[in-house]
Amino acid sequence: MALTKANIIDAFQKNIGLPKRDCSELMENLIETMKKALEKDDHILISGFGKFSVNEKKARRGRNPSSGDDMILKRRRVVTFKCSGKLREKINNHF
Numbered sequence: 001m002a003l004t005k006a007n008i009i010d011a012f013q014k015n016i017g018l019p020k021r022d023c024s025e026l027m028e029n030l031i032e033t034m035k036k037a038l039e040k041d042d043h044i045l046i047s048g049f050g051k052f053s054v055n056e057k058k059a060r061r062g063r064n065p066s067s068g069d070d071m072i073l074k075r076r077r078v079v080t081f082k083c084s085g086k087l088r089e090k091i092n093n094h095f
Contacts, residue, residue: 054079
């Protein structure tokens, strides 16, 4: 099951006790702030959770999976996430 934006807003409302409208605004502002930071090539570091950053991928040769034709994939920027050691530890302790 995926954790959706609506689920996070409900959790804010339950744990913080603010009206749902305020929690929704808080969530939207948080996401918008994160988008703007990534657009400016800033890293987003959340202690105990991880780090979001923008990385450049060079142009490279690829293959169209449906036709098998060779093609050139354009140079692009991608967002990457590296989880913190604490989060990695919590994830791996569930085995």
